[in-house]
Amino acid sequence: MKLGAYLRAGAGLQSHGVVHRAASARLDRRLVARTVAAAPAHSSSVSRGRGRRKAKPSRERQQQQQREKNVPKKWEDLVSRPENERFDEAFVSLEGGRGGRGEVWRKRQGGQQGKKAERRGRGRTVKNFKYKPGGQQAKQIFLAAESPGEGGRGGSVYVEADERYDNLLHLHQRYHYRAKDGPNANPSTARRAASRAPPPLTVRVPVGTTVISKTSGGGANVATELMTPGQRVLVALGGDGGLGVEEPRSSGRGGRLDEGATATANALDWQKVSHGRQGQRAQVHLVLRVKADIGLVGLPNAGKSTLLSAITMARPDIADYPFTTLVPNLGVIGGSAASWKGNGGGGSSEEEEEEGLAGTLAGDWGGDEGADPEPDYSSFLEEPEAFEESPLESAVVADLPGLIGDAHMGKGLGRVFLRHLKRTRVICHLVDLAAASDPLSDYLQIREELRMYNPDYVLEKPHVVVFTKCDLLGPRGEGLDRDDVREKFLGGVKEFYSRSEGDALMPAGVVFISSRTGEGMDDLVKELSEAFRSLDF
Numbered sequence: 001m002k003l004g005a006y007l008r009a010g011a012g013l014q015s016h017g018v019v020h021r022a023a024s025a026r027l028d029r030r031l032v033a034r035t036v037a038a039a040p041a042h043s044s045s046v047s048r049g050r051g052r053r054k055a056k057p058s059r060e061r062q063q064q065q066q067r068e069k070n071v072p073k074k075w076e077d078l079v080s081r082p083e084n085e086r087f088d089e090a091f092v093s094l095e096g097g098r099g100g101r102g103e104v105w106r107k108r109q110g111g112q113q114g115k116k117a118e119r120r121g122r123g124r125t126v127k128n129f130k131y132k133p134g135g136q137q138a139k140q141i142f143l144a145a146e147s148p149g150e151g152g153r154g155g156s157v158y159v160e161a162d163e164r165y166d167n168l169l170h171l172h173q174r175y176h177y178r179a180k181d182g183p184n185a186n187p188s189t190a191r192r193a194a195s196r197a198p199p200p201l202t203v204r205v206p207v208g209t210t211v212i213s214k215t216s217g218g219g220a221n222v223a224t225e226l227m228t229p230g231q232r233v234l235v236a237l238g239g240d241g242g243l244g245v246e247e248p249r250s251s252g253r254g255g256r257l258d259e260g261a262t263a264t265a266n267a268l269d270w271q272k273v274s275h276g277r278q279g280q281r282a283q284v285h286l287v288l289r290v291k292a293d294i295g296l297v298g299l300p301n302a303g304k305s306t307l308l309s310a311i312t313m314a315r316p317d318i319a320d321y322p323f324t325t326l327v328p329n330l331g332v333i334g335g336s337a338a339s340w341k342g343n344g345g346g347g348s349s350e351e352e353e354e355e356g357l358a359g360t361l362a363g364d365w366g367g368d369e370g371a372d373p374e375p376d377y378s379s380f381l382e383e384p385e386a387f388e389e390s391p392l393e394s395a396v397v398a399d400l401p402g403l404i405g406d407a408h409m410g411k412g413l414g415r416v417f418l419r420h421l422k423r424t425r426v427i428c429h430l431v432d433l434a435a436a437s438d439p440l441s442d443y444l445q446i447r448e449e450l451r452m453y454n455p456d457y458v459l460e461k462p463h464v465v466v467f468t469k470c471d472l473l474g475p476r477g478e479g480l481d482r483d484d485v486r487e488k489f490l491g492g493v494k495e496f497y498s499r500s501e502g503d504a505l506m507p508a509g510v511v512f513i514s515s516r517t518g519e520g521m522d523d524l525v526k527e528l529s530e531a532f533r534s535l536d537f
């Protein structure tokens with residue numbers, strides 16, 4: 001027998017043996033699995049020796065696990081708070097994916113033939129564009145790789161403003177987020193792995209979120225505000241892919257590296273350059289300030305949420321107890337009526353809701369008013385056409401939680417939510433005329449609270465005073481001359497501020513409304529439009 005034939009025969013036998021052994025191993029494993037399933041718990045040690053041992057996590061994986069365990073104290077503090085105290089803030093650690101491994105080519109066989117054989121296995125099969133049906137050509141042809149393939153870049157991490165979100169609660173589930181790793185190069189991807197970066201990890205946040213990011217691993221720190229939908233910022237770049245490398249020859253000369261790498265890489269670091277680099281890591285602080293044109297402020301129960309539901313399609317919780325609203329609600333003036341009626345489902349459920357609402361309200365207002373018509377909080381400003389060309393056209397209204405005196409010392413819901421007024425342009429200050437014994441002091445208390453939080457809130461933003469619940473004035477309000485009340489009120493405000501800034505702090509207008517009957521809505525629209533016109537556009 002010739003040597004080649006002998007070897008082939010031997011090789012054949014050998015491979016036969018391998019298959020055989022593998023099959024019997026599989027069989028063994030199945031048997032073991034069955035025994036383990038059938039055996040009582042205490043005897044499981046019998047099979048332990050034969051079962052597959054659990055692989056020890058790689059060092060990198062261990063480091064990753066350790067990092068995931070390390071959550072900062074500030075994160076733990078934040079997520080243990082109630083939702084209304086954390087919906088507008090989040091801490092996250094964002095990490096770009098690791099780059100994929102570059103390909104390592106083993107030492108070549110000597111001679112031209114060896115080279116060919118070596119390369120034959122490394123490359124990819126592509127469509128043969130010369131192929132014609134019926135011809136002799138193959139449909140697919142093999143393209144040998146010219147050089148070892150590079151690993152792909154790891155996924156990067158972006159923070160993106162998205163209209164579909166209005167809070168940051170979805171980012172409180174965990175602290176660490178990591179993008180996908182880059183693809184490793186292998187014979188079939190050849191050089192293409194480098195161009196196949198995995199999809200980036202996109203962290204979606206509401207419009208109006210400030211992103212403050214400390215990035216390590218060569219990345220730049222970021223401090224930016226995402227103010228338009230779709231706007232995004234890169235916080236952590238994925239790691240570079242490893243380079244393709246040819247193993248150095250045994251003579252000890254350096255390995256031939258793929259283009260871009262230093263040709264002097266010695267025998268020690270040729271393996272390292274084939275490894276993908278780690279992605280950048282960013283510690284990110286996200287703070288949301290809702291972006292709105294009009295902000296509704298006032299004492300708890302002043303009727304802020306009710307006004308919001310009366311002038312927009314928003315349907316916030318309304319109830320006759322303080323602190324019903326815990327997080328800001330948003331609505332758009334002149335939003336299309338179809339949208340929320342569609343959302344409300346069938347007509348029947350809506351009627352039920354209205355009935356439920358009417359029930360609570362009738363209870364709130366005492367038996368003597370049982371004959372009242374059903375309160376209708378559906379929009380008084382429903383026709384979008386009425387607002388065309390008006391400064392109020394699609395203005396966003398934010399209904400804030402109730403504010404009380406000494407809120408800056410943590411009373412009530414505190415004052416943290418006042419940050420949401422920062423991006424409102426006009427403030428609507430609601431005072432419950434029916435319940436207030438002294439509307440002026442109620443008003444001044446809140447103004448002082450605003451001023452203590454941020455002097456710009458009272459100095460720079462025009463505000464309209466809105467006396468609410470005028471339908472409830474009852475006998476007290478019958479003979480009430482509204483112009484009189486207005487004058488007295490304005491006189492009081494002027495006197496209070498006479499020694500300080502004076503006119504700068506005066507209201508732009510005073511209106512009397514009822515969200516229930518729709519009284520005064522026209523005045524409100526007029527005053528708000530004036531206030532907007534007074535701002536320089």
Ligand SMILES: Nc1nc2c(ncn2[C@@H]2O[C@H](COP(=O)(O)OP(=O)(O)OP(=O)(O)O)[C@@H](O)[C@H]2O)c(=O)[nH]1
Pocket residue numbers: 298299300301302303304305306307317318319320321322323324325326361364400401402403468469470471472513514515516517
């Ligand atoms: N009759 C009458 N009742 C009103 C009017 N506006 C509000 N109410 C009632 O006043 C109560 C409080 O209204 P809300 O809109 O929840 O008050 P709020 O200012 O949002 O209160 P918080 O969210 O707790 O700060 C509810 O029972 C409303 O039905 C109004 O114009 N007329």
Ligand SMILES: [Mg+2]
Pocket residue numbers: 304305306317318324325399401
């Ligand atoms: Mg409310």
